[in-house]
Each structure stands twice: as structure tokens, then as C-alpha cells.
Amino acid sequence: MRILPVLLTVAVLTLAACGGSSTPAPTPTPAAAAPSAQQVVAATLNVVMHDIYFGDDNNNIANPPIWRVPAGAEVTINLENQGGLDHNWAIIKKDVELPIPFMPDQNADLILWEGGVLAAGGKDTEVFTAPDVLGEYIVICTVAGHYPAMQGRLVVE
Numbered sequence: 001m002r003i004l005p006v007l008l009t010v011a012v013l014t015l016a017a018c019g020g021s022s023t024p025a026p027t028p029t030p031a032a033a034a035p036s037a038q039q040v041v042a043a044t045l046n047v048v049m050h051d052i053y054f055g056d057d058n059n060n061i062a063n064p065p066i067w068r069v070p071a072g073a074e075v076t077i078n079l080e081n082q083g084g085l086d087h088n089w090a091i092i093k094k095d096v097e098l099p100i101p102f103m104p105d106q107n108a109d110l111i112l113w114e115g116g117v118l119a120a121g122g123k124d125t126e127v128f129t130a131p132d133v134l135g136e137y138i139v140i141c142t143v144a145g146h147y148p149a150m151q152g153r154l155v156v157e
């Protein structure tokens with residue numbers, strides 16, 4: 001990387017040669033400019049809720065369902081409550097210690113994002129922006145008594 005100092009020297013000399021101008025030197029533009037528009041990655045999650053677990057396996061503690069999303073993606077989540085009870089899908093802030101039981105009123109500050117409580121038989125589609133910080137986030141149902149039985153993992157990659 002010896003080219004950069006040479007280029008800088010040339011730029012400084014060129015600027016000095018102009019003299020007297022108060023206009024700042026224009027930023028050099030690369031020949032092949034990168035697209036200026038921010039790229040938005042989209043992802044879709046389909047979540048089925050039961051009494052009292054997410055997904056297909058009534059054993060979320062030992063085998064939590066895993067939902068993967070790209071960091072910063074615009075995520076469309078389709079929630080379907082096939083149970084007979086209220087359920088929720090809530091991402092918990094990273095590396096937070098979750099109390100057992102989770103109390104929806106007292107522990108609301110631990111929630112990063114939630115779809116909202118969905119009544120029995122209900123369906124809902126929501127959109128959220130995936131976290132920028134990579135890693136694993138615990139997802140729980142916030143309805144009193146449903147965590148830890150009802151939980152999963154959101155993996156941001």
C-alpha cells in the first residue's frame with residue numbers, strides 16, 4: 001500500500017498549485033462507483049403457535065425452533081395461532097437474563113420486539129427490522145406461564 005501516500009502527495013501539490021481558492025478539494029470518485037442506494041435484504045418467517053409451544057415439536061426447552069434472518073433485514077413475520085390460548089412471539093434483548101416465570105407487565109423492558117398477543121385461532125402479519133448485532137436471541141411467548149415451555153431462537157447472521 002505505497003500508492004496512497006504518493007496519491008496524497010500529488011493531491012496536496014495540486015491543491016497548493018491552485019492557491020487562493022477556498023473551495024475544498026473534490027472527493028476523488030472511483031472509476032467503478034458502488035451503488036449509492038442502500039440495499040435492503042428481505043426475509044420472511046412463518047411461525048405457528050400451539051398450546052404451549054412454537055413449531056412442530058412440543059419440546060421447545062430441549063429443541064427450540066430456530067429462525068434465521070440476515071442482520072438488518074426487513075423481516076415479514078407471519079404468525080398463526082393454532083392453539084386455544086393467547087400467544088405472543090417476542091424477541092428478548094441480547095444476553096439478558098430471563099426471569100422464570102416471565103411476567104409480561106414487570107419484564108416488558110426485556111423485550112426487543114414483539115408481534116403482540118394473538119388470540120386463539122388468530123393470524124397476523126407484522127414487519128420488523130432484524131438486529132444489526134449478530135448472534136442468537138431468545139424468543140419467547142410472553143403470556144404469563146408460557147415461558148420457558150414456549151420459546152425459540154432468532155439467529156441473526
Ligand SMILES: [Cu+2]
Nearest residue numbers: 087141143146
Ligand atoms: Cu403462549
